Amino acid sequence: MAIFAEELKQLIQESFPNAQVTVQGDDGRHMSAEVIDESFRGQNRVQQQRAVYAALKGKMDGSNGELHALALTTKVPE
Protein backbone atom coordinates (compact mmCIF):
# COMPACT_ATOMS: atom_id res chain seq x y z
CA MET A 1 0.00 0.00 0.00
CA ALA A 2 1.64 3.17 -1.14
CA ILE A 3 1.32 6.59 0.35
CA PHE A 4 0.72 9.58 -1.85
CA ALA A 5 2.07 13.08 -1.89
CA GLU A 6 -1.09 14.77 -0.64
CA GLU A 7 -1.53 12.28 2.21
CA LEU A 8 2.11 12.64 3.20
CA LYS A 9 1.86 16.41 3.19
CA GLN A 10 -1.29 16.27 5.31
CA LEU A 11 0.34 13.99 7.87
CA ILE A 12 3.32 16.31 8.26
CA GLN A 13 1.11 19.38 8.33
CA GLU A 14 -0.97 17.92 11.19
CA SER A 15 2.09 17.91 13.42
CA PHE A 16 3.58 21.11 12.01
CA PRO A 17 0.54 23.32 11.31
CA ASN A 18 2.62 26.41 10.57
CA ALA A 19 5.30 24.73 8.51
CA GLN A 20 5.94 25.21 4.85
CA VAL A 21 5.79 21.67 3.51
CA THR A 22 6.78 20.63 0.00
CA VAL A 23 6.37 17.02 -1.08
CA GLN A 24 7.60 15.54 -4.33
CA GLY A 25 7.49 12.13 -5.94
CA ASP A 26 4.46 10.18 -6.98
CA ASP A 27 5.37 6.50 -6.89
CA GLY A 28 4.28 6.46 -3.25
CA ARG A 29 7.34 4.62 -2.02
CA HIS A 30 10.23 6.92 -2.83
CA MET A 31 9.27 10.46 -1.93
CA SER A 32 10.99 13.66 -0.96
CA ALA A 33 9.79 16.23 1.51
CA GLU A 34 11.07 19.59 2.61
CA VAL A 35 9.77 20.96 5.89
CA ILE A 36 10.51 24.53 6.96
CA ASP A 37 9.35 25.29 10.47
CA GLU A 38 10.13 27.69 13.27
CA SER A 39 10.04 24.86 15.84
CA PHE A 40 13.31 23.53 14.36
CA ARG A 41 15.26 26.54 15.57
CA GLY A 42 18.00 25.45 17.96
CA GLN A 43 17.66 21.78 17.05
CA ASN A 44 20.27 19.83 15.15
CA ARG A 45 19.31 17.95 11.99
CA VAL A 46 18.84 14.65 13.78
CA GLN A 47 16.37 16.23 16.22
CA GLN A 48 14.55 18.03 13.39
CA GLN A 49 14.19 14.94 11.26
CA ARG A 50 13.22 12.75 14.22
CA ALA A 51 10.32 15.13 14.81
CA VAL A 52 9.18 14.76 11.20
CA TYR A 53 9.52 10.97 11.29
CA ALA A 54 7.43 10.99 14.48
CA ALA A 55 4.72 12.85 12.56
CA LEU A 56 4.64 10.01 10.04
CA LYS A 57 3.45 7.68 12.79
CA GLY A 58 5.20 4.51 11.82
CA LYS A 59 4.60 4.73 8.09
CA MET A 60 8.31 4.11 7.59
CA ASP A 61 8.59 1.20 10.03
CA GLY A 62 9.77 -2.24 9.11
CA SER A 63 9.55 -4.10 5.88
CA ASN A 64 5.80 -3.49 5.82
CA GLY A 65 6.26 0.26 6.06
CA GLU A 66 4.36 2.00 3.30
CA LEU A 67 7.19 4.37 2.54
CA HIS A 68 10.51 2.80 1.64
CA ALA A 69 12.41 6.01 1.32
CA LEU A 70 11.79 9.60 2.17
CA ALA A 71 14.44 12.09 1.22
CA LEU A 72 13.96 14.57 4.00
CA THR A 73 15.20 18.12 4.24
CA THR A 74 14.43 20.22 7.31
CA LYS A 75 15.11 23.93 7.63
CA VAL A 76 14.48 26.86 9.90
CA PRO A 77 12.72 29.80 8.18
CA GLU A 78 15.16 32.51 7.04
Add this chain to the structure above:
Amino acid sequence: MSDAKSTIQDTVTSNDVVLFMKGTKEMPQCGFSSRVAGVLNFMGVEFADVNVLADDGIRQGIKDFSDWPTIPQLYVKGEFVGGCDIVTEMTLSGELDTLFNDQGVAFNKEAADKIREANG
Protein backbone atom coordinates in the same frame (compact mmCIF):
# COMPACT_ATOMS: atom_id res chain seq x y z
CA MET B 1 18.91 -4.70 27.92
CA SER B 2 17.94 -6.93 24.98
CA ASP B 3 20.58 -8.90 23.11
CA ALA B 4 20.27 -6.68 20.05
CA LYS B 5 20.61 -3.54 22.11
CA SER B 6 23.72 -4.73 23.94
CA THR B 7 25.27 -5.96 20.68
CA ILE B 8 24.65 -2.55 19.11
CA GLN B 9 26.01 -0.74 22.15
CA ASP B 10 29.17 -2.90 22.05
CA THR B 11 29.60 -2.31 18.32
CA VAL B 12 29.32 1.48 18.47
CA THR B 13 31.56 1.63 21.55
CA SER B 14 34.35 -0.56 20.21
CA ASN B 15 34.52 0.97 16.70
CA ASP B 16 35.21 4.65 16.00
CA VAL B 17 33.02 4.68 12.90
CA VAL B 18 30.15 2.28 12.31
CA LEU B 19 27.70 2.17 9.43
CA PHE B 20 24.52 0.17 9.89
CA MET B 21 23.50 -0.59 6.33
CA LYS B 22 21.66 -2.90 3.98
CA GLY B 23 24.33 -5.15 2.53
CA THR B 24 28.05 -4.75 3.11
CA LYS B 25 30.48 -2.00 2.21
CA GLU B 26 31.75 -4.22 -0.60
CA MET B 27 28.25 -5.10 -1.77
CA PRO B 28 25.59 -2.62 -0.65
CA GLN B 29 22.02 -3.71 -1.33
CA CYS B 30 20.21 -0.39 -1.27
CA GLY B 31 21.05 2.87 -3.01
CA PHE B 32 20.99 4.90 0.19
CA SER B 33 23.32 2.54 2.02
CA SER B 34 25.50 2.47 -1.06
CA ARG B 35 25.76 6.25 -1.14
CA VAL B 36 26.95 6.59 2.45
CA ALA B 37 29.31 3.61 2.24
CA GLY B 38 30.63 5.08 -1.02
CA VAL B 39 31.38 8.44 0.60
CA LEU B 40 33.23 6.80 3.51
CA ASN B 41 35.15 4.48 1.19
CA PHE B 42 36.09 7.34 -1.11
CA MET B 43 37.21 9.47 1.83
CA GLY B 44 39.38 6.59 3.02
CA VAL B 45 37.61 6.35 6.37
CA GLU B 46 38.09 3.10 8.22
CA PHE B 47 34.70 1.92 9.35
CA ALA B 48 32.87 -1.14 10.57
CA ASP B 49 29.87 -2.15 8.50
CA VAL B 50 26.91 -3.95 10.02
CA ASN B 51 24.58 -5.62 7.53
CA VAL B 52 21.11 -5.28 9.03
CA LEU B 53 19.68 -7.65 6.41
CA ALA B 54 21.68 -10.46 8.01
CA ASP B 55 19.95 -10.11 11.40
CA ASP B 56 16.32 -9.15 11.99
CA GLY B 57 17.02 -8.39 15.65
CA ILE B 58 19.63 -5.81 14.69
CA ARG B 59 17.48 -4.49 11.84
CA GLN B 60 14.68 -3.53 14.23
CA GLY B 61 17.04 -3.00 17.18
CA ILE B 62 19.05 -0.22 15.54
CA LYS B 63 15.86 1.70 14.73
CA ASP B 64 14.81 1.57 18.38
CA PHE B 65 18.34 2.25 19.61
CA SER B 66 18.70 5.43 17.56
CA ASP B 67 15.01 6.38 17.54
CA TRP B 68 15.42 6.62 13.79
CA PRO B 69 13.21 4.71 11.32
CA THR B 70 15.50 4.28 8.34
CA ILE B 71 18.73 2.58 7.28
CA PRO B 72 21.61 3.49 6.76
CA GLN B 73 22.66 4.96 10.09
CA LEU B 74 26.10 6.36 10.77
CA TYR B 75 27.72 6.35 14.21
CA VAL B 76 30.95 8.17 15.08
CA LYS B 77 32.54 7.56 18.50
CA GLY B 78 29.31 6.12 19.83
CA GLU B 79 27.18 9.06 18.72
CA PHE B 80 24.44 8.84 16.10
CA VAL B 81 25.30 11.22 13.26
CA GLY B 82 22.37 10.66 10.92
CA GLY B 83 21.03 8.84 7.90
CA CYS B 84 21.69 9.23 4.22
CA ASP B 85 20.25 12.75 3.81
CA ILE B 86 22.10 14.18 6.80
CA VAL B 87 25.41 12.53 5.90
CA THR B 88 25.09 13.79 2.33
CA GLU B 89 24.39 17.35 3.50
CA MET B 90 27.26 17.20 5.99
CA THR B 91 29.65 15.89 3.34
CA LEU B 92 28.83 18.70 0.94
CA SER B 93 28.90 21.42 3.61
CA GLY B 94 32.21 20.23 5.09
CA GLU B 95 30.60 19.51 8.48
CA LEU B 96 31.56 15.86 8.16
CA ASP B 97 35.24 16.85 7.82
CA THR B 98 34.89 18.94 10.97
CA LEU B 99 33.25 16.08 12.84
CA PHE B 100 36.00 13.65 11.82
CA ASN B 101 38.68 16.20 12.76
CA ASP B 102 37.10 16.86 16.14
CA GLN B 103 36.72 13.15 16.85
CA GLY B 104 40.22 12.24 15.66
CA VAL B 105 38.99 10.07 12.78
CA ALA B 106 41.47 9.85 9.91
CA PHE B 107 40.18 10.70 6.44
CA ASN B 108 41.48 11.93 3.12
CA LYS B 109 40.74 15.64 2.92
CA GLU B 110 41.56 15.84 -0.80
CA ALA B 111 39.03 13.12 -1.55
CA ALA B 112 36.41 15.00 0.47
CA ASP B 113 37.18 18.15 -1.54
CA LYS B 114 36.82 16.16 -4.76
CA ILE B 115 33.33 15.04 -3.74
CA ARG B 116 32.40 18.67 -3.12
CA GLU B 117 33.89 19.81 -6.44
CA ALA B 118 31.96 17.13 -8.30
CA ASN B 119 28.71 18.06 -6.57
CA GLY B 120 29.24 21.78 -6.17
